[in-house]
Amino acid sequence: IDLSADLFGQTLTSPLLNASGVHCQTKEELNDLANTSNLGAMVTKSATLQAREGNPNPRYYDLENGSINSMGLPNLGYDFYLDYVLQEQTKPTILSVAALSAADAITLLKDLQASDYQGPTELNLSCPNIVGEPQLAYDFEATDRVLNEVFSFYTKPLGVKLPPYFDLVHFDKIAAVLNKYPLTHVNTINSIGNGLWVDIDQEQVVTKAKGGFGGLGGTMVLPTALANVRALRQRLNDSIKVLGTGGVTSGEDVFAHILCGADLVSVGTQVMKEGLGVYDRLAEELKAIMAEKGYQTLADFRGKLKEL
Numbered sequence: 001i002d003l004s005a006d007l008f009g010q011t012l013t014s015p016l017l018n019a020s021g022v023h024c025q026t027k028e029e030l031n032d033l034a035n036t037s038n039l040g041a042m043v044t045k046s047a048t049l050q051a052r053e054g055n056p057n058p059r060y061y062d063l064e065n066g067s068i069n070s071m072g073l074p075n076l077g078y079d080f081y082l083d084y085v086l087q088e089q090t091k092p093t094i095l096s097v098a099a100l101s102a103a104d105a106i107t108l109l110k111d112l113q114a115s116d117y118q119g120p121t122e123l124n125l126s127c128p129n130i131v132g133e134p135q136l137a138y139d140f141e142a143t144d145r146v147l148n149e150v151f152s153f154y155t156k157p158l159g160v161k162l163p164p165y166f167d168l169v170h171f172d173k174i175a176a177v178l179n180k181y182p183l184t185h186v187n188t189i190n191s192i193g194n195g196l197w198v199d200i201d202q203e204q205v206v207t208k209a210k211g212g213f214g215g216l217g218g219t220m221v222l223p224t225a226l227a228n229v230r231a232l233r234q235r236l237n238d239s240i241k242v243l244g245t246g247g248v249t250s251g252e253d254v255f256a257h258i259l260c261g262a263d264l265v266s267v268g269t270q271v272m273k274e275g276l277g278v279y280d281r282l283a284e285e286l287k288a289i290m291a292e293k294g295y296q297t298l299a300d301f302r303g304k305l306k307e308l
């Protein structure tokens, strides 16, 4: 059984990655990822131009069927992560970047273009847009404008992290925009935005920022994640890889993401629940499923979800 996968020309021994934001903010956490078996590649916490404290605690809360977070983009700053990927990385690494404005995104990517970094980068499109407008990725014209400007100067490998979409026309619209650009990949999904959890005993929310509204992850988002992987795989040019993220807690979930078309699969919430040992378990469970079904490689079943 061969779990190997390709990350933009690099052969990975496993198709599994961490979801950006989970266990990837500090040098210690990044080194832990580099030393985690069955983690084929790793992603850094989305970096902003300046380091950020992020939101006050509580900002992450574990739920029976997943998680809710309003971290607020805490990160050590773009310079730290650029240095990490240039000087420290030992395992294939995707540099995740974000910005609190389209202008900042342009500034950051212009600097990255001028840097020695030649590796893969992922632009987090869940970043806020102009005040009064929805997040960038939910504003198709704004996304088109930003990507048009980015690709007028950026020539290195670049993908985007997408929030979930829930309307088939939205899948059509975002894919039509993304297909205009030489993207290496899309990573879908980011957390389901602005969920809310209620602590019945205390009769209050469970996270501090934004009145308790926060991004949802874990088991509860799996059907949405699978739909977004499938819909985007069906609509995007073959040259754009699909990284599936969202709701993975078992080898079966990894199998399902790949069956829907994912080239690689990231795990977030379950790492928070189980620790980095989850990758060994997922790899073993996936191999057992493949053996049971007579599949030797991921390509044997990738994207081959059948309709009725």
Ligand SMILES: CC(C)(C)CCc1c(C(=O)O)[nH]c(=O)[nH]c1=O
Pocket (backbone or CB within 6 Å): 021, 046, 069, 070, 071, 072, 073, 074, 098, 124, 126, 127, 128, 190, 191, 215
């Ligand atoms: C939500 C933003 C703060 C705009 C981006 C960073 C981010 C966060 C975060 O840092 O709060 N949490 C997520 O689940 N996904 C994200 O993309």
